[in-house]
Amino acid sequence: MPVTLALRDLASQTDLLAPGHGLCAGCSESVIVRLVLHALGRPAVVSLATGCLEVSTTRYPWTAWRVPVIHSAFENSAATISGVEAAWKALRRRGKAVPEDVAFVVFAGDGATYDIGLQWLSGAMERGHRFLYICLNNEGYMNTGIQRSSATISWTWTTTTPVGRVLPGKPQWRKDLTAIAAAHGIPYVAQTAPHHWKDLMQKVQKAVRVDGPAFINVLAPCNRGWRYPPEETIRISKLAVDTCIWPLYEVERGQWRLTYRPSHKLPIQAWLEAQGRFAHLLREEHRPLVEEIQQRVDQEWEALLQRCSQR
Amino acid sequence: MALAVSSRVPPVHGLGTPVALDGGTLVAHAMRQTRPDVVAAYPITPQTVITEAFSQFVANGEVHTEFVPVESEHAALSVCIGAAAAGARAQTATSGPGLALMWELLGVASGMRLPIVMHLCTRALSAPINILCDHSDAMAMRDTGWLLLFSENGQEAYDQAIIAVRLGEHPQVLLPVANVLDGFIVTHCVERALLLPDEVVSEFVGEYQPAYALLDLQRPVTVGGLDFQDFHMEHKRGQVEAMARAKGVLEGLFQEFAEISGRIYRLVEPYRLADAEVGVVVLGSTAGTVRYVVDRLRARGVRAGMLSIRSFRPFPALEVAAALAEVKAVGVLDRALAPGASAPPLFSDIASALAGVGLSKRLLGWVYGIGGREVLPQHIEGVFHTLADPSVPPGLVGWLGLREGR
Numbered sequence: 085m086p087v088t089l090a091l092r093d094l095a096s097q098t099d100l101l102a103p104g105h106g107l108c109a110g111c112s113e114s115v116i117v118r119l120v121l122h123a124l125g126r127p128a129v130v131s132l133a134t135g136c137l138e139v140s141t142t143r144y145p146w147t148a149w150r151v152p153v154i155h156s157a158f159e160n161s162a163a164t165i166s167g168v169e170a171a172w173k174a175l176r177r178r179g180k181a182v183p184e185d186v187a188f189v190v191f192a193g194d195g196a197t198y199d200i201g202l203q204w205l206s207g208a209m210e211r212g213h214r215f216l217y218i219c220l221n222n223e224g225y226m227n228t229g230i231q232r233s234s235a236t237i238s239w240t241w242t243t244t245t246p247v248g249r250v251l252p253g254k255p256q257w258r259k260d261l262t263a264i265a266a267a268h269g270i271p272y273v274a275q276t277a278p279h280h281w282k283d284l285m286q287k288v289q290k291a292v293r294v295d296g297p298a299f300i301n302v303l304a305p306c307n308r309g310w311r312y313p314p315e316e317t318i319r320i321s322k323l324a325v326d327t328c329i330w331p332l333y334e335v336e337r338g339q340w341r342l343t344y345r346p347s348h349k350l351p352i353q354a355w356l357e358a359q360g361r362f363a364h365l366l367r368e369e370h371r372p373l374v375e376e377i378q379q380r381v382d383q384e385w386e387a388l389l390q391r392c393s394q395r
Numbered sequence: 396m397a398l399a400v401s402s403r404v405p406p407v408h409g410l411g412t413p414v415a416l417d418g419g420t421l422v423a424h425a426m427r428q429t430r431p432d433v434v435a436a437y438p439i440t441p442q443t444v445i446t447e448a449f450s451q452f453v454a455n456g457e458v459h460t461e462f463v464p465v466e467s468e469h470a471a472l473s474v475c476i477g478a479a480a481a482g483a484r485a486q487t488a489t490s491g492p493g494l495a496l497m498w499e500l501l502g503v504a505s506g507m508r509l510p511i512v513m514h515l516c517t518r519a520l521s522a523p524i525n526i527l528c529d530h531s532d533a534m535a536m537r538d539t540g541w542l543l544l545f546s547e548n549g550q551e552a553y554d555q556a557i558i559a560v561r562l563g564e565h566p567q568v569l570l571p572v573a574n575v576l577d578g579f580i581v582t583h584c585v586e587r588a589l590l591l592p593d594e595v596v597s598e599f600v601g602e603y604q605p606a607y608a609l610l611d612l613q614r615p616v617t618v619g620g621l622d623f624q625d626f627h628m629e630h631k632r633g634q635v636e637a638m639a640r641a642k643g644v645l646e647g648l649f650q651e652f653a654e655i656s657g658r659i660y661r662l663v664e665p666y667r668l669a670d671a672e673v674g675v676v677v678l679g680s681t682a683g684t685v686r687y688v689v690d691r692l693r694a695r696g697v698r699a700g701m702l703s704i705r706s707f708r709p710f711p712a713l714e715v716a717a718a719l720a721e722v723k724a725v726g727v728l729d730r731a732l733a734p735g736a737s738a739p740p741l742f743s744d745i746a747s748a749l750a751g752v753g754l755s756k757r758l759l760g761w762v763y764g765i766g767g768r769e770v771l772p773q774h775i776e777g778v779f780h781t782l783a784d785p786s787v788p789p790g791l792v793g794w795l796g797l798r799e800g801r
Contacts, residue, residue, distance in 0.1 A: 127612045131477065142620030152609040154480050155619035156503050160473035163465065167433060167477025167485070168609055170461040174432035174483055175610065177459045182482075182610045204473065207466030 087125040089285055097122055098150070105148035106140040110307040110314020112321065113137050113220050115278050117191060120218055123288035124187045127151065131165040133192035133201060134158035136227045137220060159201040161190045162208035162217060169213045187292050188215040193304075194235035195225045198261050209268040209297045216291045216298045219261070222306035230309040234259045237329070238380070239373045240361050242309075247364045252373060257380060265299040266335040272298040274334035274343075278305075279321035283332055283343055290336065303330045311360025320358060327355040328385040333392060340391040349385075352378045407550050409657030411589030418549030418581035419444030421588055422488070422514050422574070425556030427452045428596035431512075432483035432603075435463040435474035439493040440526045441578040442516040446488060468493035472500040472511070479509035480618045482608025484560070486511065490578055491518030491532040498535065504571045505540030505634060507619060510563030510603070511571040513541070514556060517679070517730075518578045519766045527767020528578040530678065530730040533707075534740045540634050542572040542641055543708040547682045550588045551705075552576040554658060557591070558648050560600045565648075568641045569606075570634070575707075577680040579767070595655050642709045662711040664703040665718045667693060671700025673782040674722040676715075676745055678704050681728060681763070681770055688775040699779050704741070712748035719749065724757040724782040728795075730764045738791055759787065763795035770795055 087093075100121040107114050113136060121128060132138040132155040141148040142155060156164045165188045175182045197205060197219040205217060224242050225231040231244040232254050241247050245254035266273040271294035274287040284302065291298035305320040307313065312320055324330035325344060329352060332344040353374060356362035365374050407413075416424075423445050426434065434453075436446040453462045461478075465471045468489050475485040489497060494515060504511050517533055519525040533543060542562060546552040552574060559572040576582055607616045622630060642662065649660040664682070667689055668674055675685050682703035692699040702718050704710075719725055729739035738746065742760040749756055761778055763770045774795040781787050 129481070129609045129612075139621050142617050144620045144622045144626050147617035147620060149617050150615060152612065152615045153617045154477060154609055155617075156473060156476050156507075157499055160469060160500070163470040163473030164477035166463060166465075166470075167435065167474035167479075168481040169477075170433045170435070170463050170474060171478040171481035171483035171485070172610060174459060174461040174478075175481075177461075178432070183612050186610070186612065203466060204470055207470055210466070211463065 087123055087289070089282055094122055100150045101141065102148045102150060104146075106143065107136065108308055108314070110317050111136070112278050112304045112306070112317050116218070116220060116284070116302050116304060119278065119281055119284050120189070120288050121151065123285035124189070124292050125289065126185045126187050126292070127183060128187040128189050129168050130154070131156075131161045131168065131188070131190045133161040133190070133196035134227070135193040135196055135220075137191055137193070139227060158196055160204045161192045161196065162201065162205040162215070165190050165215045166208045166211065166213045169215055188213070190215060190217040191220060192217070193227070194219060194221040194223060195233045198234045198259055206268065209265065209270050209299070212296050214296055216288070216300065219299070219301045220304040221301055222304040222309060224309055226306050226309040235261065238377055239365055239370070241364060242361070252364055252370055262299070262301045265301070268297070269338070270297040270299065271295070271337055272334070274300045275330065276300060276332055277303040277321045277325055277330055279318045280325065280332060280344060287334060287343070290334070309361070311363070312358055316358070323350070323355050323358055326350045327352050327381065329355055329381050331385065331388055333388065342388070342392045352381050407587050407589055409589055411591045411656065413587060414590050415585055415587055416549065417444060417583050417585050418552045418576050419516065419583065420448045421549045421553040422556050422576065423448035423452070424590055425553045425596070426486055427458050428591070428593050429557055429560045429600045430458065430484070430597060431460050431486040433461050433463060433475065433478035433485045434487065435465050435471040435478070435485070436487050436489070437465050437468045437471050437493060439468065439490045441518060441582045442488045442490040442493065442514070444582055445514055445516070468496045469500065472497040472504065475511045476500060476504055476507065476509060479511050480507060480608070481610045482605045484564075484603040486513070488514035488516065490516045491520050494532045494536060495520055498539070501536050501539035501541060503619070506630070508569040508634070508637070509571060510569055512556070512559045512563060513571065513573045515573045515575045516578045516582045517575060525766040526578070528580055529765045529767065531732065533573070533575050534731040536573065537708065537740060540570065540638070541708065542570055542638070543575055544572065545575045545679045545705055545707055546581060547680055547703065549581055549584070549586045552581055553588060553590070554652065554656060554660070557596055557599060558652055561648050562641065562645055564603050565644045566606070568637050568644050570637055570641065575679065580680040591656060599652070599655055638709050642706070642711060645706060660705060662706040663714050663718055664705055666701040666703070668700035668702055668718055668722065670698055672698040672723045673726070673779050674700040674702060674719060674724075675726045675728060675775065675778060676702045676704065676741065677728045678707060678730065678741060681730070684770060684772060685775050688772050688779065691772070692776070692779055697779065697783070710744050710748070712751055715745060715748040716752040716754055719756065720754060722756070724759065726778045726782045727758065727760045728778070729760060729762050732762060732765065742791065757782075757789050759789055760791045761793060761795050768796050
């Protein structure tokens with residue numbers, strides 16, 4: 085069933101993630117999950133990795149989920165959904181009464197995806213299961229209290245990369261997981277962010293139509309971990325895209341395409357200034373670190389533009 | 396030395412088509428016949444024979460199974476958990492280090508009450524790395540809430556692979572089951588065995604009727620949610636109670652299975668124990684060696700006997716105590732270590748089973764077969780000899796076949 089992306093229609097739909105869950109005020113995850121579940125346009129079975137979303141929505145004896153959900157462990161949500169999809173195939177083969185049209189969806193954080201669960205995700209993508217993997221990327225281990233992940237950029241303050249007398253935050257850059265997913269040659273890969281709800285939903289609609297794995301990396305601003313006021317979440321999401329630290333693009337059957345190009349690329353300073361986790365970088369002595377980050381962003385942006393112009 | 400194997404060594408008997416196959420392939424046939432919807436496995440010695448044989452059934456179109464060739468054992472069990480929660484019959488197989496990699500999910504499978512069947516081909520845990528049989532892997536899953544059935548030979552491993560499906564899926568049980576067969580000794584030795592007809596097995600195991608299924612979209616369920624101090628303990632108690640109920644269910648299934656196979660199984664298998672003065676308790680394939688030695692000793696007038704434990708979890712403590720009640724001295728053979736513990740795993744269970752009914756008995760223990768070290772009839776004879784010698788103090792005596800010195 086195709087879903088219209090008219091706001092009026094969307095507003096009248098029943099949320100499949102019910103209110104009353106325990107996610108923080110200002111958290112972008114519930115916004116993203118509700119947009120994804122609306123955009124699917126078909127019933128879904130969801131596999132959750134351990135993380136903020138899972139612990140905040142499944143506290144026994146309650147659940148916020150109006151769709152079937154399984155949480156098994158931290159690292160294995162892609163393998164878990166592989167099993168659900170394999171069961172669906174086998175039961176259909178035997179003529180059992182299982183739904184004809186169902187989406188298999190994973191929600192997992194960047195810790196569960198970039199770090200501890202990368203092998204399970206890679207395995208499931210290589211095997212070609214039909215599933216949509218949504219990475220809720222809040223650039224760190226927020227559920228355990230703001231630790232660094234391989235999605236955290238250089239010189240970010242986290243509780244395991246604290247700012248000290250000799251180290252001004254995390255020394256390493258982040259890993260380009262979206263490109264790693266694309267390198268698996270799966271039918272659909274994309275990056276998106278919640279402020280651009282239409283971009284996000286259109287990508288989900290494309291992803292759910294492919295007969296194979298799809299991976300969408302969604303920036304998930306976290307006011308607690310990023311140290312900004314809760315009402316700023318959507319503005320922060322837009323800043324990430326307008327500074328080009330989080331470009332919106334898709335890779336459809338190997339074709340790279342930019343889905344949004346900021347009319348005016350903002351300096352990275354604007355992104356850093358808006359968040360307390362970068363407060364130390366605004367000190368004069370750390371100007372070279374800001375320049376280093378700007379260079380990295382510029383290089384990656386240029387490389388992306390090149391990839392997207394290739395035929 | 397007597398060459399003739401006693402006629403008391405149970406011949407392969409009962410119903411079925413005679414075949415000469417290794418235990419791993421026999422188990423693969425049982426998998427084919429029990430019609431799992433999903434099989435997920437990763438190659439590891441000595442389990443690989445099962446996965447290879449089953450892959451051939453898939454390639455030949457002999458099964459409807461969705462075979463998921465995963466990238467690790469952790470993923471194998473993860474896939475089985477997803478599949479079983481979705482409402483499918485799911486099976487896997489592994490050995491030693493593969494089981495160790497799965498360990499996190501052993502408790503997830505039992506905690507979610509998913510009747511997954513695993514064929515565990517026992518292998519020593521590293522380090523030092525070793526591919527041969529001991530029970531360090533099986534004992535590492537001892538307290539994870541899985542039912543553990545040990546087998547002596549390929550026929551038993553095949554039969555238990557069929558029974559395990561019914562056991563786990565029984566509404567009074569709903570727990571995962573490990574069918575344990577000794578690496579190489581059972582998995583790779585070609586034996587004469589009897590294969591039941593496909594339709595007989597199919598009818599015996601029936602259809603899996605899950606109480607809840609992720610694919611039942613009309614009744615959406617949340618599986619594996621967060622469970623804190625207010626409910627966690629009750630849910631864990633539920634598992635323990637299901638494990639206790641499994642004992643009676645398993646006895647009933649043994650009876651049903653005897654009707655289709657002519658092969659009678661019990662929770663524990665006594666051999667010439669009724670009038671025995673010295674008895675040995677053992678798990679797995681070594682029961683064959685002990686049985687041979689018991690016969691030799693009996694021929695010499697020694698009142699020797701054996702108790703082989705088939706159902707290690709649930710542990711049939713009352714049946715064990717009853718079987719050993721009249722035996723004067725009991726020797727327990729452990730194929731796993733418990734460094735720093737008062738005794739290795741089987742010894743501890745036997746001691747507490749006897750203490751539980753107030754039986755005070757001369758109890759001696761030996762460790763054997765670690766990392767595939769051969770256990771020979773003369774080792775077992777030595778055990779019986781020591782049991783009969785009242786000057787040897789009770790407790791852990793030593794290691795069978797250990798090379799002395801450093």
